Amino acid sequence: MKYTLIAWMRDKPGVLSQVSGMMRRRNFNIDSLQVGHSEVAGISRMTFVVDGNERMVDQVIKQLRKLVDVTRVDNISEQPIVGREMALIRVSTNAENRSEIVQMVNIYRGEIVDVALDSMIVQIVGAEDRVASLIDLLDNFGILEMVRTGPVAMSRGRATHTHRRSTAVWRAQANGKNATASERFKTGGV
Amino acid sequence: MPKRNGKAAPPAPETPTPMTGAQMVWEALVREGTRVVYGHPGGAILPTYDALSPYEAAGKIHHVLVRHEQCAAHMADGWARATGEVGVCIATSGPGATNLVTGLATAQMDSVPIVAITGQVPTNLLGTDAFQESDVVGVTAPVCKHNYLVTDVNDLPLILKEAFYIAREGRPGVVLIDICKDVQNATGLFRYDFEVDLPGFEPWPDVDKEVVRKAAELINRAERPLVLAGHGVQLAAMGRELLELVEKAEIPVVTTLLGTGNIPESHPLSLGMGGMHGEAYANRAVQGCDVLIAMGMRFDDRITGRLDSFAKQSKIIHFELDKAEVGKNIVPDLTVIGDLAETLPALLPLVEERRHQVWLQEIKEWETDTDQSDIINYEVDELIPPYVIRQLWHATHNAQNGPPIIVTDVGQHQMWECQYFTHDHLGQLLTSGGLGTMGFALPAAIGAQMAYPDRLVWAVAGDGGFQMTLQELAVIKQERDLPVKIAIINNGFLGMVRQWQQFFYDRRYTGTPVWSPDFVQLAAAYQIPGLAVTKPEEVVPAIEKANATPGPFLIDFRVKEEVNVYPMVPPGAAVDQLIRRPKPAVMQGYSGVQPSW
Numbered sequence: 001m002k003y004t005l006i007a008w009m010r011d012k013p014g015v016l017s018q019v020s021g022m023m024r025r026r027n028f029n030i031d032s033l034q035v036g037h038s039e040v041a042g043i044s045r046m047t048f049v050v051d052g053n054e055r056m057v058d059q060v061i062k063q064l065r066k067l068v069d070v071t072r073v074d075n076i077s078e079q080p081i082v083g084r085e086m087a088l089i090r091v092s093t094n095a096e097n098r099s100e101i102v103q104m105v106n107i108y109r110g111e112i113v114d115v116a117l118d119s120m121i122v123q124i125v126g127a128e129d130r131v132a133s134l135i136d137l138l139d140n141f142g143i144l145e146m147v148r149t150g151p152v153a154m155s156r157g158r159a160t161h162t163h164r165r166s167t168a169v170w171r172a173q174a175n176g177k178n179a180t181a182s183e184r185f186k187t188g189g190v
Numbered sequence: 191m192p193k194r195n196g197k198a199a200p201p202a203p204e205t206p207t208p209m210t211g212a213q214m215v216w217e218a219l220v221r222e223g224t225r226v227v228y229g230h231p232g233g234a235i236l237p238t239y240d241a242l243s244p245y246e247a248a249g250k251i252h253h254v255l256v257r258h259e260q261c262a263a264h265m266a267d268g269w270a271r272a273t274g275e276v277g278v279c280i281a282t283s284g285p286g287a288t289n290l291v292t293g294l295a296t297a298q299m300d301s302v303p304i305v306a307i308t309g310q311v312p313t314n315l316l317g318t319d320a321f322q323e324s325d326v327v328g329v330t331a332p333v334c335k336h337n338y339l340v341t342d343v344n345d346l347p348l349i350l351k352e353a354f355y356i357a358r359e360g361r362p363g364v365v366l367i368d369i370c371k372d373v374q375n376a377t378g379l380f381r382y383d384f385e386v387d388l389p390g391f392e393p394w395p396d397v398d399k400e401v402v403r404k405a406a407e408l409i410n411r412a413e414r415p416l417v418l419a420g421h422g423v424q425l426a427a428m429g430r431e432l433l434e435l436v437e438k439a440e441i442p443v444v445t446t447l448l449g450t451g452n453i454p455e456s457h458p459l460s461l462g463m464g465g466m467h468g469e470a471y472a473n474r475a476v477q478g479c480d481v482l483i484a485m486g487m488r489f490d491d492r493i494t495g496r497l498d499s500f501a502k503q504s505k506i507i508h509f510e511l512d513k514a515e516v517g518k519n520i521v522p523d524l525t526v527i528g529d530l531a532e533t534l535p536a537l538l539p540l541v542e543e544r545r546h547q548v549w550l551q552e553i554k555e556w557e558t559d560t561d562q563s564d565i566i567n568y569e570v571d572e573l574i575p576p577y578v579i580r581q582l583w584h585a586t587h588n589a590q591n592g593p594p595i596i597v598t599d600v601g602q603h604q605m606w607e608c609q610y611f612t613h614d615h616l617g618q619l620l621t622s623g624g625l626g627t628m629g630f631a632l633p634a635a636i637g638a639q640m641a642y643p644d645r646l647v648w649a650v651a652g653d654g655g656f657q658m659t660l661q662e663l664a665v666i667k668q669e670r671d672l673p674v675k676i677a678i679i680n681n682g683f684l685g686m687v688r689q690w691q692q693f694f695y696d697r698r699y700t701g702t703p704v705w706s707p708d709f710v711q712l713a714a715a716y717q718i719p720g721l722a723v724t725k726p727e728e729v730v731p732a733i734e735k736a737n738a739t740p741g742p743f744l745i746d747f748r749v750k751e752e753v754n755v756y757p758m759v760p761p762g763a764a765v766d767q768l769i770r771r772p773k774p775a776v777m778q779g780y781s782g783v784q785p786s787w
Contacts, residue, residue, distance in 0.1 A: 010390065014339065018331055025332050055517060062514035068336040068356060071390035 002031060003057045003077040004153050005048040008038060010069040018067055019046065028052070028060050032150030034085075043071065047152045076155045083153040087131050088113070089122045092142035101141060108134040119144055127151075206379035211343040211369060212241035214380050215307060218350035220250050221382050224278050226269065226640055228254045228262040232282025233322060235309030237374035254640070254669060257661040259286050261633035263293020264659070266304050268637025271620045272595060274427075276303040276357050277637065283309045284322030287368070288329060292627060294364045295333035299624025300448060301421060303362035305353050306330075312372040313341045326368045335363030341370055343378035355386045360393025361512045362425065395513065397528035397536065405483075405507050405526050406540030412481035414549040415441045416504075418464065418493075421448035421623075422486015422511060426530035429453065429616040431538060432485070439544045442553060444472045446487050447623040451613035461553065465493035466759045467605040471556035473757075473765040476501055478552070485509040486530050489519040490624070495765035509533055573726050575603060575679050575749045579610040579650075582677065585733040586646060593618050594646040595638050599631035599655035602685035605755045607650055629658030632676065636665055639674045646675070646737065653680040653706045663716040663742075671741035677733075678709055678746050681753065689754045693769070709746040720744035 009015050016035060023030055031049040038045035050060055057075065064073045093101060101120070105112060110124035124134050128151050135146070209217065215238050219227065231239045245251045256262040259281040266277030277297075281290050287308040297304045311320040327339045336356050338349045346369070353365040409415055423432055433453045436443055444464040445452050453460050461472040473495075476482065482504045487493070494500040497519060508515075508522035509530060516525045526533050586594040593615040598604040600622055613619055620638055622630040635649035656678050666672045679685075688702040713720035721732045723745055736743035756771030 014327060014331075017328065021328075021331050055521070058517055059514070062516075062518075065390075065392075066512070066514045068388060068391045 001051075001053070001077075003050050003052070003060075003075065004081065004083065004151070005050065005057070005061065005064075006074045006076060006153065007046045007048065007064055007070055008040075008043050008072045009046065009067075010071065011037070011042050011044045012069065015044070015069045018069065019064065022063055022067060023060070026059065026063055028056065028063075034150045034152050036152070047150070049151060074155075076153060080156040081153045082156060083127055083151045084125055085128055085131055085149050085151040086123070086125045087135065087146065087148040089124070089135060089138055089143055090119050090145040091122060091138045092119050092144050094118065097141055101138070104137055105134070110134060201383040201385065204381045204383040206381040208377055209380045210237070210241065210375060210377050211340075211346050212237040212374040214343070214346045214350065214378070215369070215374075216241055216245045216251060217380055218347065218354075218382060219278060220245065222276065222350075222354045224251060224276070226252045226254060227278045227280050228256055228265040228269075228637070229280030229307075230256050230259050230262060230282065230286060232284075232286045232309065234283035234311055234371045235280065235286070235307075235369075235374075236282075237371060238280070238307070238309065238369070241374075253280075254636075254665060256633070257664055258659065259289035260291075260293045260629070261636075261659055261662050261665075263290050263297065263304065263306065264627075264630055264633035265637035265640075265662075265665075266306075267293060267297045267300075267302050267630075268597060268620060268634030269641045270297070270302045270304055270362075270637075271300075271634070272617065272638040272641040274303075274425075276305055276354055278305050278307070280307045281309075282322065283311055283326070283371075284324045286322075287326040288324055290366075291330060291333060292625075294330060294366065296622050296625045296627040296630060298333050298335065298364040300622065301362050301425060302364070303357040304364045305357050306364065306366040308366065308368045309374070310339065310368045310370045313370045314372070316341075316370065326366070330366050333364065334366050337366040337368065339368045339370075340373050343373045343376040346373065346378065347380050347382060348384055351382060351384050352386055352388065356388070356391060360391075361422075394529055395511070395527050397526075397532045399536065401524065401526050402533055402536045403540060405509075405524055406537055408481055408505055408507060408524060409439060409441075409483060409537075410542045410544070412479075412505075413546065414478065414480040414504075414552075415439065415483060415546065416475050416479035416481070417441050417443045417483045417485060418446070418476065418487060419443055419449045419452040419485045420446040420487025422509075422530055423449060423452045424486075424616050426486065426511075426534070427616070428530045428534050431534045433457070435534065435538055435541060438538070439541050440546045440550065441483070442475060442550060444468070444476055446490070446493050447608060447621065449487060450608055450619045451616050454614040455612045456614055459550075461557075463608045465490075465765065466495070466761075467609065467755050467757065468493075468759075468765075469557075469609070470757050470766075470768060470770060471553055471559070473759065473768065474556050475553050477764070477766045479504045479549075482506045483509070484520075484522070485534075486511070488512075488515045491519070491761075493765075494519065495759045495763055495767075499764035571726070573724060573729070573747065573749045574753050575606050575681065575747070576610045576753075577726060578677070578679065578723075578729055578747050578749060579603070579606045581729045582648065582650070582733055583611045585730055586648065586737065587612065587614070589646040589737070591644040591646070592642070594648060595620060595635075595642065597621070597631050597635040597638055597647065597649045599649075599651035600626045600628050600686075601652045601655060602681075602689065602753075602755050603650055603652050603679040605686075606679075609755075628652075628655035631655065632659050632674075633662050633665075635674045635676075636662060636669070636672060639672050640669070643673075647673070648675045648677060650677045650679065652685055653678055653682065653709075654684040654704050656709075657704075657706065660712070663713065663718060666718065666742045667716055673740060674742050675736045676713075676742070676744040678744070679749055680706060680709065680746050681749050681751050682706070683751060685753075686755070688752070689758075692752070692754070693758070693760070709744060713744040718742045718744055720746065722746045722748060724748045 114121040262279040266279040270277035506522040631649040631651040710720040
């Protein structure tokens with residue numbers, strides 16, 4: 001079964017390699033991994049999809065929590081979530097099939113973002129299966145190039161947790177920047 | 191002992207003082223209470239070494255020059271295991287740092303607190319494959335609890351403080367700080383009044399009192415309870431409480447290798463070590479109990495044998511500090527998360543006074559069914575290793591200035607030490623359990639001896655392992671004749687590997703015969719007195735002579751070659767499916783006895 005996990009971590013060099021290194025060392029299989037900024041400055045948010053059984057996922061979560069720079073890990077597999085991924089697909093076209101492709105992309109609420117004489121770039125944002133199904137269709141015309149981000153996810157409904165600020169506060173103090181509490185909070189301390 | 195309550199009181203505010211990165215390192219070390227560092231200088235760490243001299247002159251920090259960086263980590267490890275304090279080692283960039291790796295991995299596997307400091311090429315050369323550059327943070331990440339690369343001198347004070355905090359708090363481990371050379375030279379403001387605030391680090395999880403109550407209930411209902419006690423008991427310094435618990439409810443205790451001595455081994459409730467080379471009755475007790483109380487241990491494959499047949503009929507209660515250890519190998523029926531120093535005292539009053547005479551009698555019967563007692567007492571005409579170890583116990587266990595510390599290497603002699611030496615005190619045996627690092631004994635013994643200059647410290651090594659780190663004999667001399675005693679169990683083989691070859695590879699001894707120099711002459715070259723022992727009657731006088739010699743002493747025990755460690759659970763077998771110890775008569779003229787049972 002596939003599990004979706006979200007991890008928050010201090011945004012500093014080497015954290016990504018710590019996380020991926022731990023996964024490799026513990027022999028966990030990652031289906032996809034997506035990382036970017038979160039609502040708190042200095043904290044990155046990573047969305048994982050891991051393939052495995054419950055016990056393995058339990059271990060993944062525990063080992064992730066053990067990493068000092070990882071501040072929080074949530075398993076949102078059992079919750080209602082909004083999961084989206086984006087893909088850019090360069091599909092081969094000619095005069096005859098161009099309009100057919102455009103129609104299909106419209107049905108999938110995708111966008112044509114670039115057109116050339118012999119190809120065009122399709123952009124699609126959506127749930128993983130919708131992206132996959134459009135890709136399947138476009139494959140019939142010949143996909144020349146493709147990039148998928150892998151899903152990012154957020155649970156539906158009310159926010160249940162707020163995030164603590166990072167040790168970056170202390171870094172700011174070490175740097176002699178005696179910022180006030182509210183300033184620190186705003187900047188995440190950096 | 192480390193603080194066991196989450197946060198310490200906020201430190202007094204401090205006026206920042208300008209100093210170089212190199213000075214900051216030593217200043218922080220002094221504040222953390224470090225007295226000894228083990229290291230080897232080199233280009234990229236030179237600024238830090240240069241800043242050491244005033245601290246050394248003032249007697250605040252003593253630097254020990256090692257002959258190989260691996261041993262710097264082992265010495266810091268030995269120090270840390272003996273004292274419970276954070277050990278510190280230091281090395282230069284590139285080869286210096288990569289040489290540390292084995293030592294760091296050894297410590298991390300056994301939850302030993304170490305802070306390692308390494309030099310790194312200047313920031314402008316990072317990533318250019320500069321001379322003596324290696325990606326130390328990348329290389330050491332899998333064997334560290336945490337590590338840092340410092341590229342800004344202003345980050346250094348906080349990182350140093352965090353490093354000691356992380357290494358020490360919770361389940362101890364290794365933290366490495368890689369400092370660029372220009373950062374060591376740069377000047378910044380030093381202060382040490384930070385309150386460490388790491389939202390992602392939860393060293394002391396809260397104890398759920400309800401779970402402790404449930405655990406007590408399970409224990410109270412048990413007819414055949416058993417405690418399986420590991421290193422965690424020692425790390426939490428809970429030996430006395432554990433003894434109180436098992437005496438109150440009359441529960442027998444099996445220990446792991448690193449849990450050796452958790453309760454006195456001469457105590458009637460102690461069954462000694464379990465697992466691959468544990469006694470048959472200890473392993474049968476594990477398999478036959480109805481409630482298994484695992485305390486501060488991680489169900490290593492060497493203790494569990496085949497997982498799917500481990501303690502099948504028992505309920506397992508796992509007392510553990512590190513949440514990630516729960517369910518990793520064995521899924522327990524009940525998990526008590528938290529520091530043993532909290533959970534055990536909470537458990538004690540809830541456990542009823544019970545007697546389990548039927549259960550103990552059953553174990554007793556298994557016990558008399560094996561042959562350990564014969565081996566311990568019998569007369570030998572050949573020099574066999576178990577006899578040597580037993581005599582070592584006889585000749586040292588009443589040592590002055592506290593119980594002797596035995597530091598072993600890895601292999602047959604390590605297992606014999608566990609079996610034939612009676613450990614009546616916590617922390618008496620220092621050994622590389624998790625990683626199984628050959629060459630550990632000598633350097634770790636040096637660390638332990640420096641921690642306790644007055645106590646008797648014996649390094650017990652095989653001829654193979656000893657030759658991996660024997661260059662550290664020079665350190666013994668350079669540190670003004672450290673009184674480390676060295677016993678080499680010299681059987682001319684990499685014994686444990688040879689034993690596996692005998693059992694599982696049809697006695698094809700490839701790569702296991704070891705040629706050794708004359709160790710006594712070798713010691714003499716290092717100006718260390720020594721003796722070779724070839725006969726059983728020479729054993730005790732030699733050990734007594736070593737004990738009476740004020741400085742170091744080396745004994746080369748030239749023991750019988752093909753002697754095996756029994757009992758043995760073959761890898762992948764259930765722990766009660768073991769190869770039994772042959773009768774002593776067979777053992778003497780040993781010639782490939784077929785495993786029975």
